[in-house]
Amino acid sequence: MPTTRLLIEYDGTDFRGWQVQAEGPTVQGEIEAALATALRKPVGVVGSGRTDAGVHARGQVAHLVTEAAVDLRRLRAALNGLLPPAVVVLAAEPVPDGFHARYDARRRRYVYRASTEPRALDRRTRVLLRPAPDLDAMNEGARHLLGRHEFSSFCRTKSETTNRMCTVTRARWTAGDRPGDLDFEIEADRFLHGMVRAVVGTLVEVGRGRRAPAAVADVLAARDRRAAGPAAPPHGLVLDRVDYAP
Numbered sequence: 001m002p003t004t005r006l007l008i009e010y011d012g013t014d015f016r017g018w019q020v021q022a023e024g025p026t027v028q029g030e031i032e033a034a035l036a037t038a039l040r041k042p043v044g045v046v047g048s049g050r051t052d053a054g055v056h057a058r059g060q061v062a063h064l065v066t067e068a069a070v071d072l073r074r075l076r077a078a079l080n081g082l083l084p085p086a087v088v089v090l091a092a093e094p095v096p097d098g099f100h101a102r103y104d105a106r107r108r109r110y111v112y113r114a115s116t117e118p119r120a121l122d123r124r125t126r127v128l129l130r131p132a133p134d135l136d137a138m139n140e141g142a143r144h145l146l147g148r149h150e151f152s153s154f155c156r157t158k159s160e161t162t163n164r165m166c167t168v169t170r171a172r173w174t175a176g177d178r179p180g181d182l183d184f185e186i187e188a189d190r191f192l193h194g195m196v197r198a199v200v201g202t203l204v205e206v207g208r209g210r211r212a213p214a215a216v217a218d219v220l221a222a223r224d225r226r227a228a229g230p231a232a233p234p235h236g237l238v239l240d241r242v243d244y245a246p
Contacts, residue, residue, distance in 0.1 A: 054234035117180035127236035133207025
């Protein structure tokens with residue numbers, strides 16, 4: 001049966017996250033409702049991964065399977081006409097049978113957006129950090145995350161995930177285009193529940209002098225969520241990109 005890959009952008013402010021839940025609007029729920037109207041039958045979508053309530057995406061990927069071939073250009077137009085303004089399908093393309101948006105993903109990239117100055121237009125997608133943290137100290141701490149590690153210290157305690165090994169290939173803070181803007185970029189083969197926000201919260205503590213940069217290695221070794229810092233607010237986090245094999 002034909003398989004379609006969707007590239008999706010969304011503002012997660014008013015959603016309970018990606019995954020369908022019993023109560024409250026979700027991104028997956030909105031897309032499946034739009035698909036049911038456009039295709040005149042229920043169709044499920046599978047995302048590359050969950051995003052929590054309030055988290056955004058610039059490059060979420062999902063797949064769906066239909067009984068017959070679909071005009072994807074018309075489908076994309078129909079979905080964007082049916083979806084709320086906070087969700088947009090950027091692309092719809094055919095992929096080989098058996099493609100799986102989650103299991104076939106090779107690498108994911110998140111960006112956490114912050115600023116040491118208040119922002120009006122970006123207030124829903126950029127977190128205010130005051131006092132300003134030390135960027136160099138945070139990057140020194142972030143270097144301890146690179147490589148393959150057990151990330152239990154940065155995983156939600158109620159997570160049912162038993163395999164907590166992740167390979168991080170990039171973890172770096174950079175200054176944004178405007179004075180005061182800071183972006184944290186992290187890439188890995190997989191992420192655990194709450195991992196990025198816990199990493200950011202811990203690195204901000206490093207940047208404020210509450211932990212030494214080398215202490216990040218100790219947090220990893222502890223394999224205990226209580227050893228890490230608090231989770232950073234969700235609205236600064238963006239799922240930026242998901243990579244697959246050619």
